Amino acid sequence: MGRLAFITGASSGIGQALALRCYHAGYDLALVARRTEAMADWARGQGLQAARWRVYGADVAQVDSIVAAGQACLAEQGLPDLVIANAGISVGVDTALREDLPVIAEVLATNTLGLAATFHPFIAPMVARGSGRLVGIGSVAGIRGLPGHAAYCASKAAVISYCESLRGELRAAGLRVVTLCPGYIDTPLTRQNRYRMPFLMTPADFAARALKAIEAGASYRVIPWPMGVVAKLLRLLPNPLFDRLLAGRPRKHRQGGGAASADLS
Structure with a gap:
């Protein structure tokens, strides 16, 4: 019996590229998507x-739904x-607008709680077996907050911290x-996007490097690595300098309209 990979968000972008890469690496696939026929x-x-x-x-924003898929x-x-x-x-938000508060809740429910709910059905049986890999897709945007990206940055920062905590809990x-x-x-x-995006990668290139990192036993990896250097430098900048550097940066599209998109996957 071959190895099995369970992948959420598999119908497009990174998820689809990861699915194809895993398949060609010998994994059977359990593909999770809202649009099952398209998948x-x-x-x-x-x-x-x-x-x-x-x-x-x-x-994945509905706990019972993604847990049932895992089961x-x-x-x-x-x-x-x-x-x-x-x-x-990834949706831009403006906290001054009442209608954006449910959008923040939806982003957190999908990106953070949905990740935990994805892992949930598999943890106990993996512990019983004594092996398994759980991979959370964070973002460079989770390393430092970007104007107009509050919900997305917060959700991905939570993913990074959550996975770090879970790693310590399950390592033994x-x-x-x-x-x-x-x-x-x-x-x-x-x-x-209307501005330069440094170190832009195709989904296929990301998937190749991602699976290589997973199978090499990495616990944390920024892909591509030069973007990790940029993120660390931004993290080290004093707040006044960081704020001046990002002043005037186009905000991400709000749901239903708004300023220019600034999507970090």
């Missing part, structure tokens, strides 16, 4: 062997060797928790 059409279009993949419909995977395909909590959303049981922080990834969202 299945993609898998068939890629020529993936029917016996090596299944699609589970779920909304269905356990029942139908068995316990994964690799779980990648990739699903996430033989489980590995991996935090991956992408920089700018070439997606339809980022193509709307």
Whole structure:
């Protein structure tokens, strides 16, 4: 029986690229997406062997939905060797606007709570087995807050800290928790940006480096690494200098309209 990878947000972008990379590395796939038919059409279009993949419909923002998808995977395909909590959303918010408060809640529910709920069904059986990899997709945007990105930055900062905590909790049981922080990834969202995006990567390039880092036993990795250097330098800047550096930066699109997008995957 081959290795099994459970991947959320698999219908587009990074998730889709990770799914394809894992498949060609020998993993069978448990693919989670809200649009199950589109996901299945993609898998068939890629020529993936029917016996090596299944699609589970779920909304990671709904705890019961994503937990049920995990339980269905356990029942139908068995316990994964690799779980990648990739699903996430990025929306600009303005805290001064009452209508944006539920948007903040939705971003946190999807990007942070949804990640924990993705891992939940697999932790106890992985502990019993004594092995398994849980991978959380963070972001360089979680390393320092960016104007107009409050919800997204907060959610990804939480992902980074959550995975670090979980890594300490599960290490003695033989489980590995991996935090991956992408920089700018070439997606339809980022193509709307009106400014330079340093070290822009294709989803396929990110997926190749990500799987290499996972299988090498990394616990934390910024991809590409030069973006990690930039992020660390920004973290070290005194607040007055950091604030001046970002003054006038275009804000991210709010839901339904607003300023220019500044999407970090």
